[in-house]
Amino acid sequence: MQTVLDAVPGTLVERMGIEFVEVTAERLVATMPVAGNTQPYGLLHGGASVVLAETLGSFGAMLSAGEGRVAVGVDINATHHRSARDGLVTAVATRVSAGRTLASYEVVVSDAQGRRVCTSRITCLLRDAVPGA
Template sequence: MTTFPADLDPELHERLITTGGGALARKMGIEFLELSAEHSVARMPVEGNTQVIGLLHGGAHVVLAESLGSVSSAIHAGPGRYAVGIEINATHSRSITEGWVIAECTALVLGRTLATHEIVMRDEEGRRLSTVRMTNMLRDAR
């Protein structure tokens, strides 16, 4: 069950509930556990997200991170606004072949027009797998 902030924009809440974070997040098996602008947590199974030799695909790390960073930025943007990714980078430190990846997203900057988050992926034993930094531009809805 996902924990949402009390002041979450009702429209964003409805979108998160009805889409599960979007089609790609659902396909990847991403589960959002805690969501806020400042700190969010999600997890993703390794199974079904591996590359040809059985390691978790590096792109899967980035999909998990971007999914979490985008939602956190959208929460910060607030009602009548939305977030669009403008920059992302990833450093992969360790491989994984089974189990779950746990992602923890921490806000670095929460501004009026930009939000930057660091997302750290770890295995179930707490070992760092990858580190992603993502910046979103915050826009007014039309």
């Protein structure tokens, strides 16, 4: 049986160095290096934090959707609290709700010292997969 993580090679997830530590429908944890994901000033790019958050929330929503269903992101927001300059950031996505048609996750991105860098919320539409797609 193929898992959501089989879709990682050759994607933005691989390019950004995102590595999964824990994956369940209720909670996902992943790390990402700051190096290579910075803005010109040497700080972690806010967009990189959002990519990390959307990756975890989308994968969680796919797991919540179940067999024969897909998840499609419909909303994401992010509040950036502080910068990160080096090391790894760690994201923890916690399922807020999941029903037949929507799944929402809160994602907290923290630096190597455990300080909150970003808080994000993502909502995905859950729908039946298109046959043959």
